[in-house]
Amino acid sequence: MAVTTDTPTDERASTTDEGQSPRKQRRSAANVWFGVIAWVVGIAFFFPVFWMVLTSFKTEADAYTPTPKLFFQPTLEQYEGVFSSGLGPYIANSVAATVLSTLFVLLLGVPAAFALSLRPVKKTSDVLFFFISTKMLPVVAAIVPIYVVVNQIGMLDNIWTLVILYTGMNLPIAVWMMRSFFLEVPGELLEQASIDGAPLWRTLREIVLPIISPGIFATALICVIFAWNEFFFAVNLTAANAGTVPVFLVGFITSEGLYWAQLSAAATIAALPVVLAGWVAQNKLVQGLSFGAVK
Amino acid sequence: MTATVEERSAPPANIGGAAMIDRAEGWRRRAPLLPALVFTIIVTQIPFILTLFYSLQSWNLVRPGSQEFVWFSNYVDVFTDSQFRQVALNTVVMTLGSVLIAVVLGLLLALLLNRQFVGRGVVRTLLITPFLITPVAAALLWRTVLLDPTLGLVNFVLSPFGASGTEWISQFPLASVMAALVWQWTPFMMLLLLAGLQSQPSDQLEAARVDGASAWSVFRELTLPHLRRFIELGVVLGTIYLVNTFDTVYMMTQGGPGVASANLPFYIYQRAFLGFDIGQSAAMGVVVVIITLIAASFALRLLFRSFSGEEELT
Numbered sequence: 052m053a054v055t056t057d058t059p060t061d062e063r064a065s066t067t068d069e070g071q072s073p074r075k076q077r078r079s080a081a082n083v084w085f086g087v088i089a090w091v092v093g094i095a096f097f098f099p100v101f102w103m104v105l106t107s108f109k110t111e112a113d114a115y116t117p118t119p120k121l122f123f124q125p126t127l128e129q130y131e132g133v134f135s136s137g138l139g140p141y142i143a144n145s146v147a148a149t150v151l152s153t154l155f156v157l158l159l160g161v162p163a164a165f166a167l168s169l170r171p172v173k174k175t176s177d178v179l180f181f182f183i184s185t186k187m188l189p190v191v192a193a194i195v196p197i198y199v200v201v202n203q204i205g206m207l208d209n210i211w212t213l214v215i216l217y218t219g220m221n222l223p224i225a226v227w228m229m230r231s232f233f234l235e236v237p238g239e240l241l242e243q244a245s246i247d248g249a250p251l252w253r254t255l256r257e258i259v260l261p262i263i264s265p266g267i268f269a270t271a272l273i274c275v276i277f278a279w280n281e282f283f284f285a286v287n288l289t290a291a292n293a294g295t296v297p298v299f300l301v302g303f304i305t306s307e308g309l310y311w312a313q314l315s316a317a318a319t320i321a322a323l324p325v326v327l328a329g330w331v332a333q334n335k336l337v338q339g340l341s342f343g344a345v346k
Numbered sequence: 347m348t349a350t351v352e353e354r355s356a357p358p359a360n361i362g363g364a365a366m367i368d369r370a371e372g373w374r375r376r377a378p379l380l381p382a383l384v385f386t387i388i389v390t391q392i393p394f395i396l397t398l399f400y401s402l403q404s405w406n407l408v409r410p411g412s413q414e415f416v417w418f419s420n421y422v423d424v425f426t427d428s429q430f431r432q433v434a435l436n437t438v439v440m441t442l443g444s445v446l447i448a449v450v451l452g453l454l455l456a457l458l459l460n461r462q463f464v465g466r467g468v469v470r471t472l473l474i475t476p477f478l479i480t481p482v483a484a485a486l487l488w489r490t491v492l493l494d495p496t497l498g499l500v501n502f503v504l505s506p507f508g509a510s511g512t513e514w515i516s517q518f519p520l521a522s523v524m525a526a527l528v529w530q531w532t533p534f535m536m537l538l539l540l541a542g543l544q545s546q547p548s549d550q551l552e553a554a555r556v557d558g559a560s561a562w563s564v565f566r567e568l569t570l571p572h573l574r575r576f577i578e579l580g581v582v583l584g585t586i587y588l589v590n591t592f593d594t595v596y597m598m599t600q601g602g603p604g605v606a607s608a609n610l611p612f613y614i615y616q617r618a619f620l621g622f623d624i625g626q627s628a629a630m631g632v633v634v635v636i637i638t639l640i641a642a643s644f645a646l647r648l649l650f651r652s653f654s655g656e657e658e659l660t
Contacts, residue, residue: 086463092455093469096533100475102499103487115497159385162378172375176650178383183649185390187642189590191611192631195618196396219389222382280480282593283611287619297482297593304486304597311490311497318483329478330471337537341583344649345541345576 106315114312129316141299149278152217164229182223231343232266269335400628407622420629437609444527445584452535477533485597519607542576
């Protein structure tokens with residue numbers, strides 16, 4: 052739709068006679084307008100996030116004004132308040148669950164992706180099919196037995212429960228994603244190395260790893276995003292001991308409409324690590340979420 | 347897909363390779379895969395088998411010793427439960443509605459971002475941010491700062507149009523949840539479709555323009571068919587992720603009022619963790635799995651086709 056507005060057919064046709072440059076000028080003029088629209092839309096989409104960060108620096112009195120305040124005396128008291136109400140341990144839990152599960156995903160996933168790409172096992176496509184199918188089963192259908200089993204073995208409210216579940220949750224995505232990176236390694240390099248008689252592990256370390264390490268990094272960032280944001284397992288299986296940051300935020304829905312500024316500070320802290328990770332990984336985000344189908 | 351994988355796994359011109367060596371080689375190849383495979387099977391498959399088993403039992407956690415085998419009576423209860431039907435319908439509306447709106451908005455944004463303009467990278471970064479915000483935090487933000495009837499930003503912005511005082515969350519609970527979901531998922535669709543637009547061969551477009559084709563006909567006859575695969579992929583992936591929506595419902599509306607904005611994940615959670623009815627929530631879980639499997643079979647076909655399509659191109 053948007054494309055039609057700038058260059059009606061007749062204008063296009065007339066400019067072709069005059070040669071390249073007027074058309075290009077016209078197009079770049081149109082692009083300026085599209086640029087303006089894009090900026091406006093971009094800012095509109097970002098605005099709630101901006102407002103959240105802004106509100107987190109307000110006093111509660113400044114946060115509750117019938118006309119929203121853009122200018123005010125910034126304060127850090129909300130951040131102090133959030134930490135003094137016990138956010139610290141929740142952050143530690145989130146970091147532990149995220150970092151450990153991502154490490155396990157890489158430990159299990161890198162060799163598996165290798166075995167499904169450069170030196171593929173038989174029935175590779177069946178195995179890939181299995182991995183992806185686990186992502187299509189709704190977690191909600193598994194929560195009841197998981198709860199019962201975890202309860203029976205006394206692992207409720209234990210950070211390792213989340214680590215194991217998050218590893219299982221992210222491993223299929225990571226395997227698919229890293230496989231698509233492995234497949235980008237030129238086959239001749241490997242053949243050359245094996246002709247030269249280099250052992251496999253050295254080939255991997257010296258040739259393959261440098262090529263795919265950006266891919267592994269991007270995969271790790273996507274696992275971090277998913278693990279950090281996860282809520283369903285966390286809210287059902289943890290409480291005061293092993294609760295993660297999203298679980299901490301639940302406390303704010305009970306304190307109905309009272310602590311907007313503090314809520315914004317907590318939400319900002321919760322969102323910040325993932326937003327940063329996502330900005331860094333933005334070029335690989337779609338590749339990860341589409342299981343490597345889109346590069 | 348299958349064909350390309352077989353090609354790669356075929357031993358390179360191995361004439362008369364002994365079966366013994368083949369077998370040893372087979373295990374050497376399999377070894378790096380096995381830990382991941384075994385782990386995934388244990389963590390993801392056993393719970394589903396147990397769900398199936400629990401769904402045939404009458405078992406309430408608050409009544410110890412109440413566990414007994416009842417065949418399919420849980421399923422009968424589920425299908426005669428009118429709330430369940432309402433919730434199933436909500437799930438379809440919430441999932442497909444949010445996905446389709448996000449795809450359309452994402453397409454428009456991708457077309458914008460596919461142009462050259464100053465600060466394109468910055469705009470893209472701004473646009474993807476809603477997708478990255480922790481869903482729980484985003485839902486809290488929508489519930490309070492944005493949609494609050496008296497002090498919320500949305501009503502403030504809309505007040506010149508006479509919409510002030512609208513109680514979005516209680517009057518339009520399902521739409522409010524969907525608004526938050528669309529805000530979060532439009533950026534993903536935009537990124538996906540932008541990747542699609544940028545993979546379109548530019549000489550083809552240039553040729554069409556030189557031939558005097560209008561921008562609209564170029565879009566309709568070249569770009570849209572090229573994007574079709576990406577749009578399908580967006581719909582499928584969005585559906586897979588959004589059908590599991592729990593955080594947003596939990597934080598914004600708690601499924602209410604009544605079950606007006608409850609979806610299946612939230613409803614099952616209520617049955618299991620507030621009603622402690624293990625048997626029935628397991629039965630609902632099985633029903634959800636069956637529905638999802640039907641959708642997923644389309645999804646898998648599409649994903650595999652995307653792969654084989656891409657490998658043909660290279």
